[in-house]
Amino acid sequence: MKLRNALIAAFTGVCVATPVLADLVFPALTYRTGAYAVSGIPQADGYSDYFTMLNERDGGIGGEPIKVVECETQYNTEKGVECYEKTKGLGALVYQPMSTGITYQLIPKASADGIPIHSMGYGRTSAANGKVFPYVFNYPANYWNGASAVVNHILELNGGNIKGKKIALVYHNSGYGKEPIRTLEELSAKHGFDLTLLPVDHPGQEQKSQWLQIRRERPDYVTMWGWGVMNQVAIQEAANIRYPMENFIGIWWSGSENDVIPAGDAADGYKALALHAPGMDFPLFDDMKKHVYDKGMAAGAGDQIGTILYNRGMFQAILAAEAVKVAQKMSGKADITAAEMRVGMENLKVDQAMFSNLGLPNFAPNLSVSCDNHGGAGLVAVQQWDAKAKTWSLVSDFKPTDMDVINKLITEDSSAYAKENNITPKCL
């Protein structure tokens, strides 16, 4: 019995406590199971496949092999925190929590542990202020850029005048869904449009009341901050009441193939914001095919390649890998630490020449991160769904958002956070 216990203890110790030495470790808090798996799987696959390609093609980054450590969160905040605690000792360089709820919980923990967080296009918006949130990055754009991009798009469609227009926000009744409200209220005051707020409770399978209200009040435009099944139901309900799809604009988390396919042809013309280009028409995918897909090394079932959320997961990995290169250059060594990774992220600059070198010409806009600005330039495009071809296409360039309004809100919110938590804003 003693021998058996000793063996179990030894085995458990090896499995749990052994740090992965001399690897660039990227914990991935994924959700491949549960109610939100549909959205979690493609992101997780894209994130993992890009790193696999770097390992296979280049032997890692700067000669240092990459290790992706997946931990299943089921999009559950408590499980996400458990995953963080379980993996942080493995030499984690950066966390991508893949959930706004988990991000909020990890901000104080990761800051105390000195491990950077990259919440790309989600999480706490005011974390863009790097002086208050030195370990949190949310480039290339945040929810407030998203809110402004929606309004800018509507302004463009109306010749710059939307005074008296009615815009409804259908949102997930959670911290995530409420993020754009403050910005939309500010923009409503600035441009003179009427804003109607329509919250939808989790999970969002029943939205009849909200869409009956939209049918009654006939807003000129509807924007949506949804996630998971809420997106599919909202698009179907919009089609049911024959709401014009080209006037329905979702955030980038409401704009994947999963969201529009269930509504079939009725979803044609639906728009969503975009942080990057859709599709597989990029030379990088030749390398991905040669070094990953053809070798049978694709993550998951390998059936998500080229989808919007797969590309987003890949984009997250690309930005992480580029930050590693910056960190390696600045520190002069290949096996960097989390602190050096943070410096790499804070000095990350990505331009079109770099995207072309990566095999992704015009995939995403230029990006420049600094201590003052962890949120990037906030450039956002609009994409539209073609139900017949079953493809998303960009219908605008990546355009600037109203940084006057957004920066003011970021300063207000981050200052309040700094005051609550006794943080003296400064560059590390």
Add this chain to the structure above:
Amino acid sequence: MPAEFYYGVEVFLNGLMAGVMYSLVALGFVLIFKASGIFNYAQGIMALFAALTLVGFQEGQIPFSHLINAIFGTELHHFGWHMPAFFAILAALVIMIIFAWLVEKLILQHLVNQEPIILFMATIGLAYFMEGFGDLMWGSNVKKLDIGIPQGGNFWIEESTAFLGGPDFYGFYLDTLDIYATFIAAALVIALVIFSQYTKTGRALRAVADDHQAALSVGISLRAIWVIVWAIAGFVALVAGIMWGAKSGVQFSLSLIALKALPVLMLGGFTSIPGAIIGGLIIGVGEKMFEFLIGAPLLGGATENWFAYMVALVFLVFRPQGLFGEKIIERV
């Protein structure tokens, strides 16, 4: 009458329709609880699994293709044919009957005479197993479910009622799918009532529901009855899965429709089929009217979920067995 009044009527009608959709889910719970005293935590997953299977058959998807491809390096996905909806429904029903038989064989028969909490725990395990099994069998992507039932606002009703409330009233909005769901639910309840009242198996089922020991003593096979009840609950789950799946696509969050059934069960009682229907209608109308009159204008909206549970809680205080549930008096 002002347009606002007619919009109130519209919300009321849509509440009734939503209530029917909740009842469809609640019925499956009631059937199993009535016959075996088990609160089947897996009912939502059963609806999901049934809908996944239906779409899988319709699209000619090869079951476990991801697993097969991973093991053998093949690239299998589809058989290359599309099964007509009617036959796909029949095939899905056969799978649900096999599922019922397996549940009895592998789980329930080993747990006879166990405490209800043990059986409940077993259904939790079953739910998680089914979630993973369904994923492995059919994949996790969102699937469009189309068995030919039209969706969207009914033009005829909309146009023929538009004159009622003046220029600000656009006619009553009723989703055609919900109208179909109402007729299907009515047919389902009538069929269940006829089955339980006028067939030998139905009477045996009621006997088991009334008293397990007495039913066993007159030669009724408890195990056979359990298989039948789980198969019927599987059929009800298939109907619920079709109706809800048509709205949102078939995906893993479909299992969360069980959340909408709980207040209905608390209100209607866990042992009454009419209770599931009436409870569903009360919850559907109540939550929609509350949202329309108070929730949206005064409380900022999104009141439906908590209002449904609040109504159910009020009923629990005054009538713990629910509207139509059986009052259990245990004497020492």
